Amino acid sequence: MKLRFVAIIFGILLVYSGISFYIGWNGWLLFSTLFNWEKTGLYSLVVGLIAYAYIIGRLAYRAPLKPVAEMFKLIGSYWFAVLEYAVLILPIANILSLILKSVGAEESVYIVGVGSIALLLMVLLIVRGTWNAWSPVIRTYHVQIPKPAGSLKKLRIAMASDLHLGTIVGNRHLKRLVDKVREIKPDLILLPGDILDDDIEPFLRKNMSAELGKLNAPLGVYAVTGNHEYIGRKVPEFIKAMDAIGIRVLMDEAALVADSFYVVGRKDKASGGFGSGGRLPIHDLIAPLDHSRPLIMLDHQPSDIAKAAENGIDLSVSGHTHRGQMMPNHLITRRMFELDWGYLKKGGLHAIVSSGFGTWGPPVRIGSRSEVIHIEVEFSS
Numbered sequence: 001m002k003l004r005f006v007a008i009i010f011g012i013l014l015v016y017s018g019i020s021f022y023i024g025w026n027g028w029l030l031f032s033t034l035f036n037w038e039k040t041g042l043y044s045l046v047v048g049l050i051a052y053a054y055i056i057g058r059l060a061y062r063a064p065l066k067p068v069a070e071m072f073k074l075i076g077s078y079w080f081a082v083l084e085y086a087v088l089i090l091p092i093a094n095i096l097s098l099i100l101k102s103v104g105a106e107e108s109v110y111i112v113g114v115g116s117i118a119l120l121l122m123v124l125l126i127v128r129g130t131w132n133a134w135s136p137v138i139r140t141y142h143v144q145i146p147k148p149a150g151s152l153k154k155l156r157i158a159m160a161s162d163l164h165l166g167t168i169v170g171n172r173h174l175k176r177l178v179d180k181v182r183e184i185k186p187d188l189i190l191l192p193g194d195i196l197d198d199d200i201e202p203f204l205r206k207n208m209s210a211e212l213g214k215l216n217a218p219l220g221v222y223a224v225t226g227n228h229e230y231i232g233r234k235v236p237e238f239i240k241a242m243d244a245i246g247i248r249v250l251m252d253e254a255a256l257v258a259d260s261f262y263v264v265g266r267k268d269k270a271s272g273g274f275g276s277g278g279r280l281p282i283h284d285l286i287a288p289l290d291h292s293r294p295l296i297m298l299d300h301q302p303s304d305i306a307k308a309a310e311n312g313i314d315l316s317v318s319g320h321t322h323r324g325q326m327m328p329n330h331l332i333t334r335r336m337f338e339l340d341w342g343y344l345k346k347g348g349l350h351a352i353v354s355s356g357f358g359t360w361g362p363p364v365r366i367g368s369r370s371e372v373i374h375i376e377v378e379f380s381s
Helices: 002-035 041-051 053-060 066-102 107-134 171-184 201-205 208-212 227-231 235-244 269-273 282-286 305-310 330-336
Strands: 137-145 154-159 188-192 221-224 247-249 253-257 261-265 295-298 315-318 342-346 349-353 371-379
Touching: 002 041, 002 066, 002 107, 041 053, 041 066, 053 066, 066 107, 137 171, 137 349, 154 171, 171 208, 171 371, 188 295, 188 315, 201 208, 221 261, 221 295, 227 235, 227 269, 235 247, 261 282, 282 305, 305 342, 305 349, 315 371
Parallel strands: 137 371, 154 188, 188 221, 221 247, 261 295, 295 315, 315 349
Antiparallel strands: 154 371, 253 261, 342 349
């Protein structure tokens, strides 16, 4: 089993290195032609460092020079975005260059011209994607739940999933979240998982709890675990940190809020694979509850929408998919989930899936935006 794992990792690194070499080779063709470069040594060293920057950053993170390790992780994260779009752009550019060369075009056309257009397109994608990632929007949904909720006739919810707080997404972006939530003026705040980006250490070291703790609402702030909390293997420490700032993490639990409605929180689907005992089925989780009251459920991954509808959940909120984060990845998430982003009415269920507030890997979004969800709920008797 161990040998098979090593073989898989070696195969992935081999493919990754091959693609990185292909990108570097294309860059060399362009820049050596433009600037008459002759020696490849320094260029190869720089490209190699950039290509393996994320791995270097991860390996060096426990060393005393954490800021340097974080810089390498950031550079490496951007390289992942370059790598994805280079795989889409460069083959087309290479084919076009070969066609132009075959019909007698000069190097200034088939290398410099085509290469410059490919480079410009890449730069525009990364710049626009970076802006999309760091410039959150508010998306609003209106839902009607045909149940009484005590004295409440309406409920205003702010929801933000997938913050991925860590070495790349930090206090600056977190402040944007606080500002957007304040614009909504919610009665209730919901955080459906992946608050952390694996490791809790940068969250604690950078005192992100001070900013995250500014999230408050009259009816409370509720959260659940996502797969990244389990990947970091610090779920108890995470729950303790959230409790300290007034955020209640629901671990297969339900809270009756204002004697009016239930907030139901599921452990993430990943919990079963990290020695955490798995999670309860929706049916068992809500069996003790009064189903005449509205049931609002947080479930990080939108993988149980059909079961939620079958069991009488009125409103479910999820994240996880990032809407693919960088197109055309959304074509994959669209096939994986019944709803990978937006709103779906299924029976009596209102399902909402967010593309997330933070990012995983590259702080780049193409075809998606960093978002905070504003939900206006109307109850009826």
